[in-house]
Amino acid sequence: MMRRKFKHIVILTGAGISAESGIPTFRDKGGLWEKFRLEEVATPEAFQKNPDFVNEFYNLRRKELLKVRPNAAHYALAKLEREYPGKVLLVTQNVDDLHERAGSRKIIHMHGELLKVRCEKCGYVFKTHEEIFTTTPCPACRQKGGLRPHVVWFGEMPFQLEEIWENLQKCDLFLAIGTSGTVYPAAGFVEISRQAGAWCVELNLKPSAMADLFHEHHYGPATQVVPAFVEVLLESLVKDKN
Ligand code: BV8
Secondary structure, three states, X not given: OOOOOOOEEEEEEOHHHOHHHOOOOOOOOOOHHHHOOHHHHOOHHHHHXXXXXXXXXXXXXXXXXXXXXXXXHHHHHHHHHHHOOOEEEEEEOOXXXXXXXXXXXXXXXXXXXXXXXXXXXXXXXXXXXXXXOOOOOOOOOOOOOOEEEEEOOOOOOOOOHHHHHHHHHHOOEEEEEOOOOOOOOHHHHHHHHHHOOOEEEEEEOOOOOOHHHOOEEEEOOHHHHHHHXXXXXXXXXXXXXX
């Protein structure tokens, strides 16, 4: 690993960082897209066509999320944000709240959040652990039929892209953790950082579709490779001091 004191770290996480907490990924064996067709549950057209089926898909995942806990990889990233003197921004494609529960603070949920619901009629966004149905009234405008998961479906614009792109162009270390590098625009983030001169590291179970664009790779389960990498980063600070 390039041993230097990085000033601005951007971390991108995907479903792989939550796998060992018991949340199924999308494209691995037994993943979500084996059981549900993406076109039937993760597009605006699917929701128009069959809102209750799509709500059921998210109600199920919301219920599952309440039973699982953050793992050592989530805690390691929270420790890095606490102890690293430089700027650390965590951009996650995940809609779970495991980074928050592990203590991370500076988080951008670019694909939204499973524990939030949005009313299409009045725009109100609110947190809930409950199931939602087309018959559930919006707590703000009281209208029915407008509630949807506050997540970004295929064909929809991810959240806070300007802020993400700004950070990618300024960072000097870019980490991609637990993502297959198959969903855009997230899959293209490494290219932006690399062009901006950042040192790019991939931490994953196996090489992602973008593996060749990274300078450094550590493969293995996130609960092993992420804490180990964070320790090396924090140790390099101590060495600098001596
Ligand atoms: C956009 C929703 C315009 C919430 C998600 C044709 C038509 C329409 C669009 C497109 C098109 N072609 C391309 C596109 C763009 C499209 C896209 O990329 N499609 C793909 C399928 C080709 N993207 C979009 O539509 C996006 N919007 O483009 O808007 C635009 C244009 C330009 C600039 C800006 C905007 C919106 C994409 C968001 C879709 N919503 N989720 C939900 O239900 O969760 S995507 C979904 O996939 C999740 O968010 C997930 O995070 C994401 C990526 O998947 P991964 O996280 O990488 O998970 P995956 O299972 O794939 O991989 C897991 C990895 O972990 C593997 O590598 C595995 O090895 C590893 N792993 C497993 N276990 C472990 C592990 N690693 C470590 N330890 C372990 N234990």
